[in-house]
Amino acid sequence: MPQTPVTATLLISCADQKGLVAAVSEFLYHNDGNIIHADQHTDREEAVFLQRVEWELDGFAVPREGIEDAFRPIAERFGMSWSLRFSDYVPRMAIFVSKLPHCLYDLLARKRMGEFQVEIPLVISNHRDHESVAGQFGATFHHLPVSPETKEEQEGKAFSLLRDERIDLVVLARYMQVLSAEFATEYSQRTINIHHSFLPAFAGARPYHQAHERGVKVIGATAHYVTAELDQGPIIDQGVAQVSHRDSVDDLVRKGRDLEKTVLARAVDLHLRNRIVVYGNKTVVFD
Amino acid sequence: MPQTPVTATLLISCADQKGLVAAVSEFLYHNDGNIIHADQHTDREEAVFLQRVEWELDGFAVPREGIEDAFRPIAERFGMSWSLRFSDYVPRMAIFVSKLPHCLYDLLARKRMGEFQVEIPLVISNHRDHESVAGQFGATFHHLPVSPETKEEQEGKAFSLLRDERIDLVVLARYMQVLSAEFATEYSQRTINIHHSFLPAFAGARPYHQAHERGVKVIGATAHYVTAELDQGPIIDQGVAQVSHRDSVDDLVRKGRDLEKTVLARAVDLHLRNRIVVYGNKTVVFD
């Protein structure tokens, strides 16, 4: 891993139009870019073009700090939304958790094992239960209990912590509080939630109880970006597991836990590797 | 297949209570029953016991026509809902279809190939499109177009046809008309529908369009028994397929078709092999 050459990645979305691919590929070709990965997608219904292209900095004619300026004229010509990422940047991630720790453990262990290229300086919870877990993995734990009266104030404290720690990505790891629309906007496309069901889901609480009640033969979990509208954000990944009449509610919860942590980890991994572009209320996952 | 020994199958459900398994197994043991398959399930929340037991008629001390009478005292003692089936009975099935024929073709071909032990004398449709398909596979086709004014009358005709043909099982193979509550009651636990989505589903029509709109990463199909409440009947089987941003609505429809026909065929197969017990709004599938 350490010797992997440093790369730049462009994530692009814009109205579909002729000449887009030609323009981007010309830019890289004329500057001697050695392309590592390139993928693109056109949503015909929405007439939106999306692209991910990654190339080695070594040998590229434009120095690293000049790439943005060099590319900007192309971006402006086509009216692109775009961002540029470098592979040696280590993002900073905060985890929000409540009582159920399986996703928290899984994310912290993956970071420890080197599966994620990330720092996790911060764990925030409305309960004290998992303070020692955070400490064990080198993260600072903050207890921000939430009641209807304190909700706004506590979210303000959370904002400060996220800013102080220069957090790039917020992960809601079975965090059972609804964040405000301001939060969703401020950390738009940078907050990932794991929902313990398919979407569309049973309306209301306790989806595994409802799934059992309904007698379903498949359960699911959904990782999505958080938006102002609850559980309506762009879906990143979904996983499923077969169940049967032999599964009690406890069995569904147990199988669901494994789905939740696996699906959430996949979504976080895709985000950290700059594989996702959001447009409208959807994602393109360049896997 | 032809030399398979003839078996009897008991399907039982009742309030959970001690001594149930002992009573049924004693009954079979004392009459020299050679058990081929036995499975049971207890729903702890509902305190319901369900059992399926299948044994060879050959060598059984009670003659075939006396088994019902011999078992009745046990059934009455425990307050059982129960039915007795013989493996050499060939059920009679009717298929309802509208414009989309993939499930119709699949079911007819499976019967022709000997995958299903069933007769399919009757195909009913609100369109004329697939008349020749029915004929090609030896079924009589009836065109019963439905409008709000004629709905009741046409369903009456369908009833007559089903009765005249002594139909045991009705399969709605992408039949796009809603049947009346009377129908659902009359053919309760004997009408299987294929729903082109998970349940719970997107509210409203065109689930693949909605799934695409929502940007889901998994699609599903659900086979269930029809009840008076639309799409709320006991689920028999569900299937899923992974999708991605690369899939257009047409791709979802295409992948969905394969799900629908496979899931529907599995449900029909389980029903024909007497593998399903319904209780409340759920199924136990003794697979």
Next chain:
Amino acid sequence: MPQTPVTATLLISCADQKGLVAAVSEFLYHNDGNIIHADQHTDREEAVFLQRVEWELDGFAVPREGIEDAFRPIAERFGMSWSLRFSDYVPRMAIFVSKLPHCLYDLLARKRMGEFQVEIPLVISNHRDHESVAGQFGATFHHLPVSPETKEEQEGKAFSLLRDERIDLVVLARYMQVLSAEFATEYSQRTINIHHSFLPAFAGARPYHQAHERGVKVIGATAHYVTAELDQGPIIDQGVAQVSHRDSVDDLVRKGRDLEKTVLARAVDLHLRNRIVVYGNKTVVFD
């Protein structure tokens, strides 16, 4: 479907090198090509570049019959293997079958329903069993029984039939005879087989029996292009199904049948829609 605009599709593979994407996209851009689908892949280990690009003929500056000549200089500059397909060409497919007809029925029904854009003029079998099925779906049936002595002669007859019918694609739909290396070479990348197992598979015959013997919890099926070496050709698609101790060999065979026909149909569909590029012993599936 009928009003879908006619498109041209380029399938390209060559040694990876700079400027490839720029050259192809320039070619299309300068000729006013309206791109419908574009995808590419680079195999880093093998340093191979592969691309699929599809654009509308309507409005393209180069007339249909001139596209090959117009593109050839680019292809020669980069040393490309390439082919050009038009979406209004209807390929011609032959099906080889033995005793088990589930894949045969499924393919013929899909063609009949319009799922496949294909002609199926020819069914060849070493048994007479399914002669009437072929006829029912409008294909000519040829009975070519094979013994060690007649194998070469019968394959010669098959060759003639394929040539006379100008067959583009041969599908082995559970055809239980091994074709010669000459056949595999002559119809290289144009013969699809369904293997009733994962690859790598249990060595020897009757994989479902071996799977049951081994007590596996998952079974699979594999669709692949046929090469001279048995079951070693490029894999197009694989499917899996969960099984348990409750499944007898017959149950595995039954579940396997559904896998086989679904996986084979997916592979045929991908081939017919010009979605597959073969390189070395692998496929890239531009789905």
Next chain:
Amino acid sequence: MPQTPVTATLLISCADQKGLVAAVSEFLYHNDGNIIHADQHTDREEAVFLQRVEWELDGFAVPREGIEDAFRPIAERFGMSWSLRFSDYVPRMAIFVSKLPHCLYDLLARKRMGEFQVEIPLVISNHRDHESVAGQFGATFHHLPVSPETKEEQEGKAFSLLRDERIDLVVLARYMQVLSAEFATEYSQRTINIHHSFLPAFAGARPYHQAHERGVKVIGATAHYVTAELDQGPIIDQGVAQVSHRDSVDDLVRKGRDLEKTVLARAVDLHLRNRIVVYGNKTVVFD
């Protein structure tokens, strides 16, 4: 969890014969056993009967310490292999690990979170890498490096450690050393390994490299009991994941890691909840 009533579980296997179910159910019925779970399976090919039955100790007429003696006559009459487990017994588990820690972390975290009812006093490794992980989760770490010369001696030390800690279950969590036939025999049906592939697998090392080389579209992982013959033991569980040409070897390894830890954890969970009966070279998983 703590208030769950204490249960007894019988795991039974024997030659299939009439009267088995009647005898066991009579035994429980006459002693006022409140059955919590009962499931059975008959392997027709092998003529083997297997059963799992679990009932509450509270209210059972036979005191806990007398159940074995009370059941023995029935067991002897039918020639049963059987074992009796109590739900308040906390098994003791040792984990063997080499360089790759994802399964180790996952198992330790599940125990910590209360997902497994188990003690994990012991982690053994042929490398020092994960000593601190063991300590962090309260297990004693033993470094037993293995070379061809020291293999026998080190296995002897491992034996002593397992005996001293009264270990019930050994889990090979990506342990890359082959254990001796003596070990497999001594801990027969009590040693679980995770194999990073389907079985049957590619022959030889590095299955993900081979899978990539072969161009497969599905990868798998297999949890099995260890026997004297390498990778030939009874399969407990298998998992699969779809892959495509877009997945590099690194991607397969990454997806494989998630499969491995999930499948291994499922197998360990089933074992700890007394859900598995082994017979011949197969398992019945009463899930």
